Each structure stands twice: as C-alpha cells, then as structure tokens.
Amino acid sequence: MTTPARPGSFTGATDNAASGGLFTDTLIDGIPDIIGADVASAEAAAAAAKVSETNAATSATGASTSATSAGTSATNAATSATAAAGSATAAAGSASSVAADAATATTKAAEAATSATNAASSQSAAAASQTSAASSATSATGQANSATTSATAAGNSATSAASSATTATTQAATATTQAATATTQASNASTSAATATTQATTATTQATNSATSATAAAGSATTATTQASNASTSATTATTQATKSENYAVKVDGVVPSTSDYSSKAWAIGGTGVDHA
Numbered sequence: 308m309t310t311p312a313r314p315g316s317f318t319g320a321t322d323n324a325a326s327g328g329l330f331t332d333t334l335i336d337g338i339p340d341i342i343g344a345d346v347a348s349a350e351a352a353a354a355a356a357k358v359s360e361t362n363a364a365t366s367a368t369g370a371s372t373s374a375t376s377a378g379t380s381a382t383n384a385a386t387s388a389t390a391a392a393g394s395a396t397a398a399a400g401s402a403s404s405v406a407a408d409a410a411t412a413t414t415k416a417a418e419a420a421t422s423a424t425n426a427a428s429s430q431s432a433a434a435a436s437q438t439s440a441a442s443s444a445t446s447a448t449g450q451a452n453s454a455t456t457s458a459t460a461a462g463n464s465a466t467s468a469a470s471s472a473t474t475a476t477t478q479a480a481t482a483t484t485q486a487a488t489a490t491t492q493a494s495n496a497s498t499s500a501a502t503a504t505t506q507a508t509t510a511t512t513q514a515t516n517s518a519t520s521a522t523a524a525a526g527s528a529t530t531a532t533t534q535a536s537n538a539s540t541s542a543t544t545a546t547t548q549a550t551k552s553e554n555y556a557v558k559v560d561g562v563v564p565s566t567s568d569y570s571s572k573a574w575a576i577g578g579t580g581v582d583h584a
Contacts, residue, residue, distance in 0.1 A: 554563040558570040559578030573581050 551563060551565075555568070555570050557572045559573045559576065561579050562569055569578060569581050572578065
C-alpha cells in the first residue's frame, strides 16, 4: 500500500517495494508540491485548450456555413442582376416600340390631311358633274323624242320578227323531229355494228378453235401412224419369235435358224445333225 505523502513537502513518495518502491523500504522522496502545482496547471491549461479547440471547430463549421450562405446569396444576387439587365433590355425595346408607334401616328395624321384635301377636290368635281348632268338631261329629252319615233319603227320590225319567229319555230320543230329520227337510226346502226363486231369475234374464235382442232387431228393422225408402224413391227417381231419358239420345240431337220441350237424334240428323237452336235 502506498504511503501517504508527507504533508506540505512532497507528493507521491513511497517506501514500500510491493507498491513500486525501488529501494525496498528506503523512503524515496516524491515530486515537490510546487511541481505538482505546475502539473495541475498544465493539465488545466490542456483541458482549457481542448475546450478552445472544440469551440474553434464549432466556429470553423459556423464560418463554413456562413461562407456557403454567402455564396448562395452571391448567386442569387447575380441572378437578380441578370434579370434586371433583361428587364432593362425589354424596357429599351418597349421604348423603341413607343417611338415607332408615335412616328406611325404622325404619318397617319398626314395621310388623313391628304384625304381631307382629296375629298374637297372630289366635292368640287361633283358640283361640276351635276351641272353637266343638267345639260345631259336636256339632250336626253330630245333623244327621247327621237326614241319614240324609233320605237314605232321597232314595233313594225317586231311584228315582222314575230312572223319570222313563228316560221323559225315550225322549222325548228321539224328539225327536232328529223334529229330524233337520225338519233334513232344512229342508235340502230350502233347496235348493228356491235352485233357485227360480236359475230366477227365469234367467227374468229371459231376459226381459231377449228385451226387448233385441225392441228390436234394432224398430231393424232401422226401418232396413230406411228403407233400402227410400231404395231406392225411388234407383229413382225411376234411372228418371228413364234416361229423361233416353234422351231425350238419341234424342228428336227437341222438347227434353229440364225442359231446353232437344236430343238428339244430333235434332242429327244434324234433329229438331223444332232449326231454331230
């Protein structure tokens, strides 16, 4: 067990080897109290420094946050400045439009003044035309009298025209009847032509069919001739084979023609030449 330090002089002295003493029970002086006080002060300063370090870190975080907020504010300020510049440009455009509208209004006012002048000139011309119309009315009266005379003559001409129209109507009716007759005859002719065309087509088709049939008949005749020839050849061959077969069966007076063989009968009874076979 550690021996308590001596009051007022040393701290941490021990004379017990089991408790860490270096010289068995010989008393080892501890740390002087003034050094212990310095150590305590150093520890307190270190703790205060740690607190200050924590506070500094907190302040740094706050400063970083403030910097971020400042950056955001700067961005917003730039955006607002851009918007303000756009608004200024739009305002300048509007001012230009107002100036152009003012110029147009001035031009229209000048055109209205010109139209008013033209209207006054037209009014003067209308008055002159009215005077001319009065003179023309007097002339028209004279011309009306002349027209009456002309109307009488026209009436006579109309009577003659009516007679001519009646005659023309009769002739037109006759022409209509003749035209109807001609149309009917043309229709009949068209029908006859169509019938003739159909009959011609039919005749052509029949002629083609006849030609085809003739060609087929000629082919059939050729085939029949060939088959007849083949049949004749086959008959001749059959006759030859029958004779040869008969000779092989019963011929006893020599060999079967076109061979060196004797018939079965010749071999059986001894036909001519068999002895020398």
